[in-house]
Each structure stands twice: as C-alpha cells, then as structure tokens.
Amino acid sequence: MEYLFVLAMVGLAASMVAGGLIVARLVAPHKPGGLKDIPYECGEQPIGQAWIQFNVGYYLFGLLFLVFDVEAALMYPWAVVFRSVGLAGLIEMAIFVLVLIIGLVYAWRKGVLEWV
Numbered sequence: 001m002e003y004l005f006v007l008a009m010v011g012l013a014a015s016m017v018a019g020g021l022i023v024a025r026l027v028a029p030h031k032p033g034g035l036k037d038i039p040y041e042c043g044e045q046p047i048g049q050a051w052i053q054f055n056v057g058y059y060l061f062g063l064l065f066l067v068f069d070v071e072a073a074l075m076y077p078w079a080v081v082f083r084s085v086g087l088a089g090l091i092e093m094a095i096f097v098l099v100l101i102i103g104l105v106y107a108w109r110k111g112v113l114e115w116v
Contacts, residue, residue, distance in 0.1 A: 060112045064104070071100055 078085070078093055085092075107113060 057112060057114070060107070061115070064107055064112065067100065067103065071097070 074096070075093070078089065082089065
C-alpha cells in the first residue's frame with residue numbers, strides 16, 4: 001500500500017511533464033526560416049562555418065577543473081564528520097587525495113596545464 005502512493009506520485013509527475021510538452025507543442029507557433037536558421041552568438045552576426053576544431057587542451061583543462069571541483073565538494077562533508085570517521089576515514093581521504101595528486105602530476109607532465 002505504501003508503494004501505491006509513490007507509484008501514484010510518479011505517474012502524476014510523468015503525466016504533468018508529458019502534458020506540458022504536449023500543450024507546448026500544440027500552442028507554440030512554428031515558423032521556421034529566415035533569421036531562425038542561423039546560429040546565434042551574443043547578438044553578433046556569424047562569420048564562417050559553425051563547425052570548427054577547438055584545441056583539445058581546452059576540454060582537458062575543463063575536465064581537470066571538474067575533477068578538483070568534485071574533490072572540494074567531497075572533502076567538505078568529510079571534514080564535517082572527520083572526528084566520527086576516525087583513522088579509517090583519514091586513510092581513505094589520503095588515498096583519494098593521493099590519486100588526484102598523481103593525476104595532476106600526470107596532466108602537468110603531459111602539458112595539459114599549459115594555456116596556449
């Protein structure tokens with residue numbers, strides 16, 4: 001009986017999402033062509049092709065930022081409960097940080113952190 005309520009809420013949520021999409025599809029105007037077909041970038045008129053190659057270093061730099069951002073997000077809750085996790089928690093976090101440091105040194109040696 002408890003799961004019936006959860007199932008009803010999931011069904012209600014799904015029907016609301018589907019209903020919103022259906023109503024938007026029926027009501028929204030659809031007039032393709034003209035200015036709607038060109039890429040939009042900060043109000044500037046595009047020059048050249050939209051498909052250009054970017055340096056893969058930008059993506060790697062972004063991924064490294066994401067890794068260390070997640071590290072900071074995971075270290076905060078650990079620091080809050082540091083006294084209750086004891087020595088085992090300290091060793092686990094040391095291993096976690098060591099793996100990240102090894103990854104950082106690897107990326108540094110490969111030249112990913114050079115902004116060219």
